[in-house]
Amino acid sequence: MSKEITNDTFLKAARGEKTDHVPVWYMRQAGRSQPEYRKLKEKYSLFEITHQPELCAYVTRLPVEQYDVDAAILYKDIMTPLPAIGVDVEIKSGIGPVIANPIQSVTDVEKLGELNPEKDIPYVLDTIKLLTTEQLSVPLIGFSGAPFTIASYMIEGGPSKNYNKTKAFMYSEPKAWFALMDKLADMIIIYVKSQIKAGVKAVQIFDSWVGALNVEDYRVFIKPIMTRIFSSLREENVPLIMFGVGASHLALEWNDLPIDVVGLDWRLPITEARQMGIQKTVQGNLDPALLLSSWDVIEERTKRILDQGMEQDGYIFNLGHGVFPSVNPETLKRLTAFIHEYSSKMK
Numbered sequence: 001m002s003k004e005i006t007n008d009t010f011l012k013a014a015r016g017e018k019t020d021h022v023p024v025w026y027m028r029q030a031g032r033s034q035p036e037y038r039k040l041k042e043k044y045s046l047f048e049i050t051h052q053p054e055l056c057a058y059v060t061r062l063p064v065e066q067y068d069v070d071a072a073i074l075y076k077d078i079m080t081p082l083p084a085i086g087v088d089v090e091i092k093s094g095i096g097p098v099i100a101n102p103i104q105s106v107t108d109v110e111k112l113g114e115l116n117p118e119k120d121i122p123y124v125l126d127t128i129k130l131l132t133t134e135q136l137s138v139p140l141i142g143f144s145g146a147p148f149t150i151a152s153y154m155i156e157g158g159p160s161k162n163y164n165k166t167k168a169f170m171y172s173e174p175k176a177w178f179a180l181m182d183k184l185a186d187m188i189i190i191y192v193k194s195q196i197k198a199g200v201k202a203v204q205i206f207d208s209w210v211g212a213l214n215v216e217d218y219r220v221f222i223k224p225i226m227t228r229i230f231s232s233l234r235e236e237n238v239p240l241i242m243f244g245v246g247a248s249h250l251a252l253e254w255n256d257l258p259i260d261v262v263g264l265d266w267r268l269p270i271t272e273a274r275q276m277g278i279q280k281t282v283q284g285n286l287d288p289a290l291l292l293s294s295w296d297v298i299e300e301r302t303k304r305i306l307d308q309g310m311e312q313d314g315y316i317f318n319l320g321h322g323v324f325p326s327v328n329p330e331t332l333k334r335l336t337a338f339i340h341e342y343s344s345k346m347k
């Protein structure tokens, strides 16, 4: 049995329905800038927190309780399912995910295993159940990385600035590339469906780095696999959100996918995105760097974004990418209150 969701503005907006205020959540809202979380991080790594459902649920709830956001996002990482399929990944402080056995050939791709969520990541499912049956009265968002973004870490061995190795693999070994995309798509579908079955009410797919590709290559090397993933997830009947950074040139391609929400980074104004032909709900897009400015600057920019977003139904406020560690939690609290107040007055 699910605990009752008393605030469903996020789900309504995702479905394009009218809401009495603009719903808001922030990418990387759990963790990073919160002192309670930083204290925990002195003792535990990300993987150690996610293996403990009570603790992981606490971290996931913190921004809901402290900022009053309209949705929670499960605390974990896009790397979470990878060890189960045979990827040796470690999250190194100051670097990010580092992979000991990068993919170099079709043989490496063939060695990848299958994900069995109940056996491999029961702690993720237990955290979701705990949050949704007992603790949260806002929707819980589940998520996964998308094939290109996950593959970029698996091929480069860690974070990259230019994705040269990833692109070289894609262009020169298309058969191995498509085999890798297929394996990752299978994993993502199983992984996300298990999150939905456990209780998440919406799903965001992070294709954070796919903006590195041009439109033509996106259509050939990525779009078919994204269509397969979303067509399968669509059967579960929860809102599906697509997000990437520096990917404004791909926004119209995303509009074709069987999804509900197009997540924009800060580069493309919302009105322009809609004029281009984005008809779905839009999510975004305050530049997270602005959170380090004075409140007057933040308020002025937020108003501008809200005015554009509210021009039609189907709008969710978010940042253009994740919260930085140096952001003051008070700023996020004040921003959330401002968005709620300003948007309810305008309705």
Ligand SMILES: O=C(O)CCc1c2[nH]c(c1CC(=O)O)Cc1[nH]c(c(CC(=O)O)c1CCC(=O)O)Cc1[nH]c(c(CC(=O)O)c1CCC(=O)O)Cc1[nH]c(c(CCC(=O)O)c1CC(=O)O)C2
Pocket: 026, 027, 028, 029, 030, 031, 032, 033, 045, 046, 073, 074, 075, 076, 077, 078, 079, 091, 092, 093, 094, 095, 096, 097, 143, 158, 159, 160, 206, 208, 322
């Ligand atoms: O630059 C890089 O490529 C490495 C980035 C990186 C990743 N995991 C990582 C790091 C290091 C770090 O954040 O310090 C490692 C990572 N992931 C996470 C944390 C926790 C934190 O930031 O305090 C951390 C830092 C943990 C540590 O330092 O031990 C948690 C995480 N990753 C993610 C999410 C989902 C979300 O954004 O809301 C969430 C959880 C939800 C939340 O914090 O509210 C998703 C994620 N992880 C990752 C990516 C790729 C792109 C990106 O981060 O900009 C993405 C997708 C995205 O944000 O666009 C990879």
